[in-house]
Amino acid sequence: MGAHLLVVTDAEENELINNVLFGDEPNFQIFTGWFRLMEESTYQWITGEPWTFANWNPLEPSRAVWDTGESEECMCITGQWNWTDIPCNQTRMFVCEF
Numbered sequence: 001m002g003a004h005l006l007v008v009t010d011a012e013e014n015e016l017i018n019n020v021l022f023g024d025e026p027n028f029q030i031f032t033g034w035f036r037l038m039e040e041s042t043y044q045w046i047t048g049e050p051w052t053f054a055n056w057n058p059l060e061p062s063r064a065v066w067d068t069g070e071s072e073e074c075m076c077i078t079g080q081w082n083w084t085d086i087p088c089n090q091t092r093m094f095v096c097e098f
């Protein structure tokens with residue numbers, strides 16, 4: 001089917017996502033198709049699309065290590081209209097695009 005997790009490559013798409021998904025749910029977080037390449041400590045979209053746009057919270061990506069020992073290696077868009085990294089094993093809503 002060619003579906004993949006959400007990839008946000010420009011400000012227009014980022015704003016659309018925020019308007020559609022977070023209008024009445026400011027505390028929502030959704031997983032995107034973003035992950036960190038462990039060896040290189042660089043970011044990558046699951047589609048391999050170029051990294052052309054970012055909307056990180058000013059303190060992110062923090063790559064914090066949680067009490068569980070999990071490191072923040074995946075990215076969520078938050079209801080505050082910005083991005084944060086969190087551990088990939090957390091439970092969140094997600095969006096697929098075709």
Ligand SMILES: [Ca+2]
Pocket residue numbers: 060061062063064072084085086
């Ligand atoms: Ca973080």
